[in-house]
Amino acid sequence: MKLLALALIFASSPALAASCCGGSFSFPALILGDDKAQVTGTLSQSEITDDVLASGKWIRRKDDNRAQMLKLEGAALINDSLQGGFSLPVHSKNSRTSDTNSGLGDVSLYLGHETFPELTYSAWKPRGVTFLQLTLPTSPSIYDSALNASDIRGRGFYSLGAGLALIKAWKVWDFNFSSELHRSFERTASGEAYNGEATIRPGWGTTQSLGVGWNRRDFRLGSTLAFLYEEAIAINGSTTSEGHAQKNFTLSVAGSYMINLESAVTVSYADQSLIGNPVNSSLSNTINLSYQQRWPR
Numbered sequence: 001m002k003l004l005a006l007a008l009i010f011a012s013s014p015a016l017a018a019s020c021c022g023g024s025f026s027f028p029a030l031i032l033g034d035d036k037a038q039v040t041g042t043l044s045q046s047e048i049t050d051d052v053l054a055s056g057k058w059i060r061r062k063d064d065n066r067a068q069m070l071k072l073e074g075a076a077l078i079n080d081s082l083q084g085g086f087s088l089p090v091h092s093k094n095s096r097t098s099d100t101n102s103g104l105g106d107v108s109l110y111l112g113h114e115t116f117p118e119l120t121y122s123a124w125k126p127r128g129v130t131f132l133q134l135t136l137p138t139s140p141s142i143y144d145s146a147l148n149a150s151d152i153r154g155r156g157f158y159s160l161g162a163g164l165a166l167i168k169a170w171k172v173w174d175f176n177f178s179s180e181l182h183r184s185f186e187r188t189a190s191g192e193a194y195n196g197e198a199t200i201r202p203g204w205g206t207t208q209s210l211g212v213g214w215n216r217r218d219f220r221l222g223s224t225l226a227f228l229y230e231e232a233i234a235i236n237g238s239t240t241s242e243g244h245a246q247k248n249f250t251l252s253v254a255g256s257y258m259i260n261l262e263s264a265v266t267v268s269y270a271d272q273s274l275i276g277n278p279v280n281s282s283l284s285n286t287i288n289l290s291y292q293q294r295w296p297r
Contacts (some may be wrong), residue, residue, distance in 0.1 A: 054244035106154035128166035198237025250274035
């Protein structure tokens with residue numbers, strides 16, 4: 001029971017993060033175990049270390065571009081198989097070239113269904129949920145920035161996605177997998193950068209993650225590899241650009257301690273500069289400290 005509880009707590013904790021304006025990933029804020037509600041609070045410290053151009057060229061950052069994030073995530077059952085969830089981030093950013101700027105990030109809402117319940121024991125069958133995710137542009141983006149880009153805290157688009165999250169515990173090991181596909185919708189932007197008004201057309205995007213953990217008593221050590229891809233964002237107006245696709249990988253390691261069967265703390269480190277060939281991305285490393293409280297059915 002403790003093994004499954006630790007695996008569930010880690011899987012639903014936001015162990016991965018990316019720079020706020022370049023796309024991000026976290027395991028969906030949904031209930032994967034036998035609980036009626038859960039709340040997770042996470043404090044993060046990140047630093048953008050490199051920019052990778054569309055050509056693949058790496059440029060080392062030297063401006064100490066750092067960000068702090070406080071994220072509150074929660075989910076609750078609507079009925080035996082249906083649940084709703086939310087993700088509410090607050091960002092604070094600073095660098096050598098700009099003042100500190102703080103505020104709300106992009107808010108996400110979830111609707112999940114326990115499509116793969118674990119009704120009887122199986123040595124191979126995972127348990128999991130399918131979900132819909134709606135992301136709201138509740139924060140300034142690069143298309144709205146008025147403070148030398150220091151106030152950018154989101155992507156700037158309404159986005160609708162669907163996905164699948166699975167978890168399986170086996171002896172002292174646990175495995176988790178998440179996959180989602182989303183579509184961001186076009187918008188308009190205006191200002192000197194566009195010489196008037198322009199239409200911004202994003203496309204499809206996806207995140208995929210695979211994780212493994214080793215458990216001993218009340219402790220868990222785990223690692224996750226995540227892949228992010230966003231289609232090119234086209235700009236049409238007096239200023240026209242076809243844009244370039246974005247892709248990157250995030251490797252994370254994490255340690256969790258289960259205080260009791262309903263709560264745990266997790267410390268994790270995520271780095272986007274270690275694996276893969278990123279394109280058109282600002283790469284960051286992030287330290288997360290999270291606490292999760294769960295309420296059994």
